[in-house]
Amino acid sequence: MGHGGQLRLTTARDVAESALRDLVLQGHLAPGERINEVLLAEELGISRGPLREAIQGLASEGLLQMVRHKGAFVTAVDSVELRELYELRRALESFSARVSCAAGRGTRTPQLLANLVAQAGTAMDDAVPYSPDLDFHHSLVALADNQSLLRTWTDVHTRISLARGRSARQPVRAQEALEEHQEIAEAISRRQGARASKLLDKHLWRSYESAASLLEEPSGT
Known part of the structure; x- marks a missing residue:
């Protein structure tokens, strides 16, 4: 491109x-x-x-x-590392949400916020596991306008993806995630930092539980 x-x-x-x-x-x-x-x-x-x-x-x-x-x-991600990765991801994303709700943060914020809201309503694509989830959270972290933070988040997300490759194929969780994205985007668009952070924390905890359950499944299932 x-x-x-x-x-x-x-x-x-x-x-x-x-x-x-x-x-x-x-x-x-x-x-x-x-x-x-x-x-x-x-x-x-x-x-x-x-x-x-x-x-x-x-x-x-x-x-x-x-x-x-x-x-x-x-690379194999064990249960201890997975929990640590999600704890770090929750911290990074909650910080990004609070920062993005501060008035006048970055010249790119309006466009990134528009992307975030649009991606919150994007249907899950069966051909590309959890691609809308990646786009949504990437836009959310990008709102903080901090390239070092974004690089760290990308590394964390990549390692998490190793453990949860099949989780996006669970229709119920995919639909729940879509609805949670919409709530988070709405809170950020209204500059409700505390609410957005709380919703994110709950959203990522559910995502962690889904990924952790996959690690416990016998191989080949």
Whole structure:
């Protein structure tokens, strides 16, 4: 996608990285599973060179872990780490909500707020697990106009996504999340910082419980 007349070419590595990321985040490659380069390259219809570059890229994101003399493995998130990640995420998002409700915060706030409200009503897309959730929360954190905070949140969200890849496929929870997004967006649009923070805390706690329940399921279910 180009900006200002600049065209970004899609490379073999880009294709491989996108496909591999989807396999990991959607749970098609299980936590702790070793990446079989030969088999995966054949299945994706690409050469091993771009696939290896993609593996290095996902390792830098924390989605894969490199083990010396053994190869790459899908990062596993245990129950203790998952709880810690959600505690950090709740702190980051609650702070962002309170900051965004302060008058005159950042020149981009009106557009980001408009995005937030619009995404609160976006239906869940079965083809891309929890994509509207990612867009909504990304816009919410972006309201704080703090790039360091946004980078930290992105790292946290990525690791959480490893544990909850299947949670978006639960129709009841998806509908509940959609309604919760709408309440949060409404509170922020009215600059009700305390209410938005409280709603976010409840929303993310429910999300945590959903993700934690998946970790307790036997593999292959």
